[in-house]
Amino acid sequence: MKKPTNQDILLDASLDFIMNSPAKDFDAYLRESGVDANELERKTTATISSALRRSNSDSKVDIAIEDPFAALTVLQLREIAASLKVRRNVLTAFRERRVILTSVPAQFFVRLASAMNVMVDPLVVALSLPPAGTLVREYKANATLEKTGKISFEQLLIEAGIEPEVRAELLKDAG
């Protein structure tokens, strides 16, 4: 293996800081460097959107922009919830885009998409849109979930009263 140069070593150290430092330290670094985090975020968002479009995934986005749950009947929603071993209020949280998607195991998305008979990618695109505060619940959920912004998948399952064994199974693939 090639011996690392001084520049390689410094790059490793800088990357460790950039990617792994606590948010407080990273934000302070950006401030001290005179970097506008919002501007970086805006530019990166645009470039990621462009990459997703170029990879053809946006051909499915048009479908995804629509509410993927809209076409489902209450009976279908019940069946989907049952097949996923969750309650309907869990699906409601996804529909209202209140779930932090990075906390959801990929396998759950695959099962959810399969149960809804849609493709995974557009479904995730739809769920990654800003929280749908204006969406009205069109059916009564099994239980009431607190509406306090985005929550992790695990927290959602806890609040929805999903049994610990089922919860563990659903979270099994979480990274």
Added chain:
Amino acid sequence: MLSDELEDEVGEVDDVIATFDEIAIAAHGVQADKQLKVRLNRAAYLFLQTTTELKKTCTPEDLVGEALLALLSGRRKWRMNKVDFPGLLIGAMKSLAWSRDKTLTTTMPNLVMEGELTSVDADGVDQPLDRLAKDTKSPDVILERREHEANEHGVLVILRAKFGPKEIPGLILDQMLLRQGYNHAEIRETIGVSDREYWNACKVLTRAVDNFNASAKED
């Protein structure tokens, strides 16, 4: 050629290769994570700072987008059992940046404007045409010289001199010099400081590296 830019590592039998859906989900996950996007942009900036030609034409966000495209198009596989998605993106950005820079530095013609060829220098200083003939500024020569200078002067030693004997960023640099490498866990344990102190020192160090690169660019 793009396919040559991302040399995939040799796989193993039990590798778990991500499907397109899994990559797309991860990409949307990145899109939904504001801080991760900023971190990736800054990591791209770091990679570009290590290039000679590419940084003149490529922005950090361009590099993030190109790396993501490479993953979505399947040009680079995601071995999910080996690396998480941000780590994969980092690897892809590094490969792309260095590969493209190498291409640019070895193929970019050393252009001389017509006006430069006709200028007259009364002091007897070499004219652009003469300098071109000597080829002292060909990309290969520049690259070689820069690498040589970097190793000769020892960037780590130069940076070390900026800190006092007991300052934590200096102690971290001491460990890098001693180990000729960087290992967060080992270095932190050796110098025996709190997590908070360590990250703060890393922040100072990263700023020092940024400043060093900026001043090297001005020179």
